Amino acid sequence: MAVNIHPDNQPEGYQGSGFFATTFDKAVGLARANSLWPLPFATSCCGIEFMATMASHYDLARFGSERLSFSPRQADLLMVMGTIAKKMGPILRQVYEQMAEPKWVLCMGACASSGGIFDTYSVLQGIDRIIPVDVYIPGCPPRPEQVLDGILKIQELAKNEGRARRTSPEYKALLAQYGLE
Ligand code: SF4
Numbered sequence: 001m002a003v004n005i006h007p008d009n010q011p012e013g014y015q016g017s018g019f020f021a022t023t024f025d026k027a028v029g030l031a032r033a034n035s036l037w038p039l040p041f042a043t044s045c046c047g048i049e050f051m052a053t054m055a056s057h058y059d060l061a062r063f064g065s066e067r068l069s070f071s072p073r074q075a076d077l078l079m080v081m082g083t084i085a086k087k088m089g090p091i092l093r094q095v096y097e098q099m100a101e102p103k104w105v106l107c108m109g110a111c112a113s114s115g116g117i118f119d120t121y122s123v124l125q126g127i128d129r130i131i132p133v134d135v136y137i138p139g140c141p142p143r144p145e146q147v148l149d150g151i152l153k154i155q156e157l158a159k160n161e162g163r164a165r166r167t168s169p170e171y172k173a174l175l176a177q178y179g180l181e
Helices: 024-033 046-054 086-098 109-114 144-159 168-176
Strands: 038-042 077-081 104-108 134-138
Touching: 024 144, 038 046, 038 104, 046 077, 046 104, 046 144, 077 086, 077 109, 104 109, 104 144, 109 134, 134 144, 134 168
Parallel strands: 038 077, 077 104, 104 134
Antiparallel strands: none
């Protein structure tokens, strides 16, 4: 695995072979990004593409995400894929709320992102009406390559997000928009 971590200025007395100076934020970000535990919230056909992404050909395990979690308390990446009926909205929101920080949300496919072709009274017209989303994957259905691309984008967020972001006023304001704490 290529480790994309930038060393900081070497402090006096801690230079040369055997030393690698970096910041705590960067080390934490690197660990988080390469050990994402996804919770697949799959309701329909996009879930099939996700299964293909997990299988041997595309092999999501290469990115440290082979450990799927069906318990929100042991997951930090909520992957929503498929048509989300309005009746299911409160359940999705409850799953999101049960996940501990830090957490990210990946929205896969047209249905989860906007309701897709189901512009009808019973279908939620995008999950960002009830929970904040970090990355959207377009398509109906998206190909596994697109899912991998979405995961890589989440990894970039996790890598570069300072530990303080989750307690920042901006993040709290975002959650407040959704009535979340
Ligand atoms: S976006 Fe397309 S493939 Fe995905 S759940 Fe909706 S209809 Fe199915």
